[in-house]
Amino acid sequence: MVGTSRTGALLLGCRRLLRAGPALLLAGLALASPARADDAKVRISRQPGFVYLPAVLAEQHKLIEKHAKAAGLGDVAVEWVNLTSGAAGNDALLSGNIDIVDSGSTNMLLLNDRTRGDVKGLCGVGTTPMLLLTRNPDVKTLGDFSGKDKIALPSVKVSSQAVLLQIAAKKAFGPENATKLDPLTVQLGHPDAVAALASPHNEINSHFSLPPFQQRELQDPAIHTVLNSFELVGEPVSNAILYARTGWYTRNPKLAAAIVAAIDEANAAIARDPLQAAKDYVAATNEKTPPETLVAIMKEPGTNFSTTPYGIMLQARHFYAMKTIKAEPKDWKDTFFPIVHNLPGK
Incomplete structure (x- = not known):
């Protein structure tokens, strides 16, 4: 009898809520539903090369995890996937096997065009002469x-x-x-x-x-x-940037900001102590190049570790002229998420 009484009371409450109108019903459902959180895991691909130094430092020092926790996201799991080419990264991104690609900006521009803007840059990582x-x-x-x-x-x-x-x-x-x-x-x-x-x-x-x-x-x-x-x-070109699909970015605003903040912190560490950053890179990658040589690379013209994207329009205009892409971006911001639109990109 007790169970029947409670069921009857619940049905009566639902009838009253429905009579009150759809708006009140939706409001009640919204209050009853927990707020949507960012993903608890992110998968990022990376390629071999010193231009990926900020990403290596972010992994080694768990900087994404640090900034994600500071943003209230708790313990976010970060999986780094090593790939040998941007083409492999693009395939993995489109197939859903990774969430973010760390590769050359040309690979992002190609997907941005082919997905009609679904894939966009998250931030710059680095530029080095090739x-x-x-x-x-x-x-x-x-x-x-x-x-x-x-x-x-x-x-x-x-x-x-x-x-x-x-x-x-x-x-x-x-x-x-x-x-x-x-x-x-x-x-x-x-x-x-x-x-x-x-x-x-x-x-x-x-x-x-x-x-x-x-x-x-x-x-x-x-x-x-x-x-x-x-x-x-005659200008630096971002041969390492992070890029993702719009669905991931929209679903993960705090995590996206935490990732950019992590790369910024890594870049600050490089500027503050280049030799230590080089030693960390050697330790993390088993690189045979002496740290002192890596520091010399950092000082070469055209080397820059920054979340600011460089050389985007130079490459986009070339792609359009070659008919590699169908739509010509009018500004580098057309191909990047708003999170970096305040930066002096090119």
């Missing part, structure tokens, strides 16, 4: 490359190196020949490209590289530089 290297003694300029040469890139046609190679080809051979060197390019991760370049018998005799791999490669007297990306375009 060197086009070769062990072919006959190659001194771009015009010296021939069919017997093979140039390793992390991704053909769409990686930062591939885009800069096309920009260089336009300057060297004219706009109509921007893709002249594309048939010579081969997709290969940086560690594997280093090994290939070190072997005189490997068909891959050139590599559009990235720190610290290019410094390691140049220790071989048979290898020399053909092109410096910073000298080519």
